[in-house]
Amino acid sequence: MEYIGQFKVAEINDVVLETASEIIKRYGLLPNDAIILATAKVYGMTLATLDSDFEIPAKSENVELYSSRHQSCP
Numbered sequence: 001m002e003y004i005g006q007f008k009v010a011e012i013n014d015v016v017l018e019t020a021s022e023i024i025k026r027y028g029l030l031p032n033d034a035i036i037l038a039t040a041k042v043y044g045m046t047l048a049t050l051d052s053d054f055e056i057p058a059k060s061e062n063v064e065l066y067s068s069r070h071q072s073c074p
Contacts, residue, residue, distance in 0.1 A: 010043045027057040037063060 019038035
């Protein structure tokens with residue numbers, strides 16, 4: 001339980017949904033993936049994933065990406 005403080009709860013609000021809509025148009029991500037990326041972007045979070053679909057969109061949207069392949073965690 002000591003790690004629970006490292007996690008944030010992020011609200012899916014109108015700003016996140018509008019950002020997700022733009023991400024879908026730009027990169028063709030599925031809506032659920034676009035909401036995840038948009039949430040990370042809006043709240044300034046690092047996105048941790050094993051899904052390679054996020055690599056180009058995250059970089060283009062200036063979202064820090066952590067994956068076991070790239071080890072780019074801050």
